[in-house]
Every structure is written in structure tokens, then in C-alpha cells.
Amino acid sequence: MYARSWEMICSVWLPIALGTLLLLVATAAGWAIARRPTMMLGRVVSWWLRHVVFPLVMCRLWWCRAAAILVNNTTILAVLLSLGRWSIAPLFGVAALGLSLGVALRVMPDVPLPLSPRPSHQGARGYRVQIGLALNLLEPPAIMLTVGLSLAWPVMSWPASRVWETFVLWVVPATLLAAGGEATWLGAYRPLGESDRNSQPLAGNDDRNAG
Secondary structure (H helix, E strand, C coil): CHHHHHHHHHHCHHHHHHHHHHHHHHHHHHHHHCCCCCCHHHHHHHHHHHHHHHHHHCCCCHHHHHHHHHHHHHHHHHHHHHHHHCCCHHHHHHHHHHHHHHHHHHHHHHCCCCEEECCCCHHHHHHHHHHHHHHHCCHHHHHHHHHHHHHHHHHHCCCHHHHHHHHHHHHHHHHHHHHHHHHHHHCCEEECCCCHHHHHHHHHHHHHHHC
16 A cells, blocks of 8 residues: 555655746745735735634643644645645645745744743753644655645546545655654643743643643
8 A cells, every 4th residue: 555655656756846947936926925915825825824723822731732733734734635626726736825825924023923032941841842743745756745745636547546645654654654743742831921930830731642
């Protein structure tokens, strides 16, 4: 099963490369579009970050943050892959994803994450951040593979079962580890306004949850 899915992955290296290029171009376009603060897309993304994304990642429990991140990322990638059933739909899906990423990267500095470092040992916090960021690096390959599978699906005429099998065997585990990593480095911070007296035991609990 893994050998069969690996063979499929090796056959889509060109769609992966071309799809990644399209994604980068669309991300740059989204960045440029968001330069104008009056743009509707920028305001929508800013609202989404403030009222949906940040409340989810501010959860005190590691598993809660990881689950929210996993569901969000896996759902987006699954929708992108499902567009591969139709001929040109994946192109629009990749472009839309890139535009959204570009706008988010542009407006995020103007919507500061309401977190501050936990008053825990600096070395331990730095260690957690490094491990979390390292695991978080699995997210770009998962996105690239999904883009490649989605673009190649209409051309290769693969059975849907094989495409989703590859997605489940490779993309989902990578997204799971990346979500755990992101939840781990976010756990080194606490919501602003949380008292130092109350945050210290929470940091300890979060460490146990992360372990």
C-alpha cells in the first residue's frame, strides 16, 4: 500500500513543482492586493484571524490547540484535493489558496497575536519552541503534495480510491505532526492579561499535555 502510494508520489513531481510555483505567484499577488487596507479581501481575512483563528490557538490545552489546527488544515487540503475531480478546478483552488495565504501574511502583523511568553524557564521554553517549529516544517511538503495530486488527478485519470489513499497515508500524518508542533510552540505563550500567579501551573499542565 505504501509502495503503491509512493509510486504515485514519484509520478507527480512535475505537477508538484508547477503547482508550487503557481501557489507562490498567487501568494505574492495576495500580498500585493492586501497593501490597500480598504480591500474587502484584506478586511475579511483580518476578521477571520481576529475572531476565528486566534481564539482557537489561544486555548490553554495542547490537545485543543492541536485539534483545532489539524481540523482547519486537513479540511482545507481535503477540499483542494477534491477539486482534482474536475479539469481546471484545481488551478482555481491553488490560486485561491495562494491569494488567501498572501493576504494573511500581509495583514497578520497588523493583527498581533494576543499572547505573551509564559513565565517558565527560558531554556525549556526555547527547547519547546525549537521542537514545535521543526515539526511545523512538515506542513509545506504536505501542501505541495496535495497541490501536485490535485493538479495531476484530471490528467492521470486515477481511481479516486488511490488518490485518497495517498492523501491519508502521507498528507494526513504530516499534517498531524505539523499541527502538534504548532500547538507545542504556541504552548510556550499565554493569553495577555493572564496573571503570572495563575499562568505558572497552567504552563506546567501544558507541558504535561504536550508530552
